[in-house]
Amino acid sequence: xxxxxxxxxxxxxxxxxxxxxxxxxxxxxxxxxxxxxxxxxxxxxxxxxxxxxxxxxxxxxxxxxxxxxxxxxxxxxxxxxxxxxxxxxxxxxxxxxxxxxxxx
Numbered sequence: 001x002x003x004x005x006x007x008x009x010x011x012x013x014x015x016x017x018x019x020x021x022x023x024x025x026x027x028x029x030x031x032x033x034x035x036x037x038x039x040x041x042x043x044x045x046x047x048x049x050x051x052x053x054x055x056x057x058x059x060x061x062x063x064x065x066x067x068x069x070x071x072x073x074x075x076x077x078x079x080x081x082x083x084x085x086x087x088x089x090x091x092x093x094x095x096x097x098x099x100x101x102x103x104x
Contacts, residue, residue: 001037001065001066001067001068001102002065002066002067002068002069002072002099002100002101003063003064003065003066003099003100003101003102004062004063004064004065004066004072004097004098004099004100005061005062005063005064005097005098005100006061006062006064006095006096006097006098007056007059007060007061007062007094007095007096008059008060008061008062008088008092008094008095009056009058009059009060009092009093009094009095010058010059010060010091010092010093011058011093012058013058015058015091015092016058016059016060018087018088018091019060019088019091019092020041020043020060022084022087022088023041023060023062023084024041025084026080026081026083026084027039027041029078029080030075030078030080030081033071033074033075033078034067034071034074035066035067035068035070035071035072035074035075036064036065036066036067036071036075037065037066037067038063038064038065039062039063039064040062040063040064041060041061041062042060042061042062042063043059043060043061044056044057044059069099072099
């Protein structure tokens with residue numbers, strides 16, 4: 001099992017909303033893909049004030065769990081992801097993807 005965390009940052013609230021809507025649109029299809037165990041969308045709780053929190057405005061964190069790297073790669077080349085990439089092309093400023101191994 002592998003975990004993927006992707007952070008997508010946008011320059012404006014409108015771009016943020018557009019990217020978020022695109023993720024919401026593809027999520028049901030992704031959850032049906034072979035090997036997908038989780039595909040969750042997270043955003044900062046901006047109304048919470050805590051000394052331990054680092055807030056990143058207009059940022060979306062994706063939390064994904066895949067059975068293996070092959071299933072993830074098939075997902076990344078799927079029709080849903082191609083449409084998603086096309087929908088958000090040019091409206092995000094940065095994407096960072098981490099593929100993690102759970103050790104404990």
